[in-house]
Amino acid sequence: MEAFLVSTGIVALAEFGDKTQLLSFILAAKFRKPWPIVLGILVATIFNHAFAGAIGAWVTSLMSPETLRWVLGLSFLAMAAWILVPDKFDEKDAKLAHMGVFGTTLVAFFLAEMGDKTQIATVALAAQYKAFVAVVAGTTLGMMIANVPAVLLGDRIAHKLHVKLVHGIAAAIFAVLGIATLLGAGERLGF
Template sequence: MEAFLISTGIVALAEIGDKTQLLAFILAAKFRKPVPIVFGIFVATLANHGFAGAVGTWITTLMGPETLRWMLGISFIAMAGWTLIPDKFDEDEAKLVRLGVFTTTLIAFFLAEMGDKTQIATVALAAQYQNLIAVVAGTTLGMMVANVPAVIMGDKIADKMPVKLVHRIAAAIFAFLGVATLLGAGAGLGF
């Protein structure tokens, strides 16, 4: 349950102001069809984070517990710093192809999430907790928590969101996880 809750919370916070959330705003404004956009985001996130979680779980088989602990601790601290860097998204760079709202959203979101903070966080969380299903379910829910309101309410909430504060909170959580990992938290989990 801890893996699910931490994964949900950290990704929901990290996603605020992220390029994929900005993409959700753009798709909502462009298509004005929230249901296929939300389903496209869900399927793209589930596929992307499923792959990322599998990579994170696989990584644990390649490293000894001490090496893994240091890699994860440093990764979480690096994620804290990365979270503080605001994302920019240019609609012209999106090159949204007309394949229908669902398919366009699915492809755009899947590609935008490649190498993104939340994908990298999913790899690290899966390696940390060694619970693929709980982590992927949590990170996917976190993405939905952050992006569904963006799709439904669009510009009405974009200007009211305290993005810097939310990023600082997410960075603090990543930093805490990193330090706790380096200090041996999770030692009972095998690393």
């Protein structure tokens, strides 16, 4: 349950102001059909995060527990720093309109998420917790928590988000995870 809750919270916080959330706003404004967009986000996220979670699970089989602890601890600290860097949205991410609303959203979201902060976080969380299903379900729910309101409420909420504060909280959580991992907290907690 901890893997699910931590994964949900971290990704929900990390996603605020992220390029995929900006993509959600743009797709909602462009198509004005929220449910195919939401479904496209869900399917793209499941595939993307399942791939990332599988990589995280695979990485754990390649390294000794001591090496993995250092790699994960440093990765979480790097994520803490990276999350403070604002994303820039590339307009080409939203220019796939010939595939319909669902298809455009699916492809644009999947591609925008490749190598993104939340995908890398999913890899690290899957490796940390060794709980593939819980991590993928949690990170997917976190993406939906951040992006569904962007699709449904659009501009009405965009200006009310304090992105720097939300990113600061997410960065602090990643930093705590990194320090705790480096100090061996995972070993004492059984993961």
